[in-house]
Amino acid sequence: MKEIGILEFEQLVKERLSNPRDFAGRSLVLWNADYNDYGIAYRVIEQCCERYNKINPNNQVWFRESAERFFKDDYTEPETWYSKIVWNEKFKEYVPSHELKRCGILFNKGLYNLDYQDDWLKFVNTHTNQNGGVFQDCAVIVCTHTDDFDFRGPSNPESVIKEELFGDNCDIYHIQPTIEEWAKWAEPFYDAEIVKVVRAYIEKNGVILHFDYWMRIMSALVCLKKSYSKKENKDCSLWQIPEDEVSSKIGGTVGGRHPAPDFCKFIHSFFEDNPNMEPMSPTKKILQILNEHPETLTEWGYECPKEITDGLVFSINTAALHPGWVRVEYDEAEGTYIISAHDTENGYKHEVGFVQESELFDILDKEIREGLTDEEIEEIRKRWWSEP
DSSP states (O other), X not given: OEEEOHHHHHHHHHHHHHOGGGGXXXXXXXXXXXXXXXXXXXXXXXXXXXXXXXHOTTSOEXXXXXXXXXXXXXXXXXXXXXXXXXXXXXXXXXXXXXXXXXXXXXXXXXXXXXXXXXXXXXXXXXXXXXXXXXXXXXXXEEEOOOTXXXXXXXXXXGGOOOGGGSOTTEEEEEEOOOHHHHHHHHXXXXXXXXXXXXXXXXXXXXXXXOHHHHHHHHHHHHHXXXXXXXXXXXXXXXXXXXXXXXXXXXXXXXXXXXXXXXXXXXXXXXXXXXXXXXXXXXHHHHHHHHHTOHHHHHHHXXXXXXXXXXXXXXXXXXXXXXXXXXXXXXXXXXXXXXXXXXXXXXXXXEEEEEEOGGGHXXXXXXXXXXXXXXXXXXXXXXXXXXXX
């Protein structure tokens, strides 16, 4: 078994989506991984599929969940259902939409019933069940639950899943990120304020729990913060929510050992010690990057910057450059930027996505001065996909 971080797991998932036949017959086994949609494994798989689809519009993939019916469900089919909520203009409401996509990953949630342990191990080791084998272009990722799982698991030694029970075709990993990596990765999914509070609590109190457990706690706090803000008809901070509501939402204790009132007191002391913890907005970040290059801005004929939601619009106009305007927006889902350049003289419009912060200014400069070729835009996309 090998311990890995979140970024390393992302790379393993990307490899299986990009080259599934390289992993035909193999299982990626995640030791003590939670299968729920708030857990690290589920989130990473979902995010990698979404990212893969953005750069492969003609080869869309999704993942299929496999649970207690693993021994009789039919996994020979090459497609799976992808569901999402979309806006229906006719009825003026959000409605569910379903479409078939290639099944890139079979995500087995682990062993639920010990009576099926032998069947489950056979399925993991051979990729076969009562209906035959798993579709060959579908990678298999499996969760395991053992008795040393922090908030789950039997205490009977006979029921413990042992590493030696898995075949040579199984690559076994334990996702164990550092708290720094975990917090940085979790922020886009959760309220940044909540992530900072939880991280500080872990660091100060030495509460060592499985990170998937903290994901569950944060999911509960995000829901509570949203509902309380809606009730108060304003954006509320975590410390403004009554302690009894916080305690009830997280189940009375943290990890079964630390009383929730202690956690609530820590929330208040944290905000007293950190009154100015508001993160820099994407718009201010873009302005900061631009203002580090005043000479280049003059060469562009940079004028009339206007703040927009998560971005900035500005005009360009010099003798050397066609007059026009540029829009830079932050894509929160991917943690990258989108550049839209508009040439008002020739009616030209160009859009570049997946631009990482470290290369934002250089790509922006080249797009404004020369325009990027299709090959260069594709290289940016590939670079983003390959980056951890």
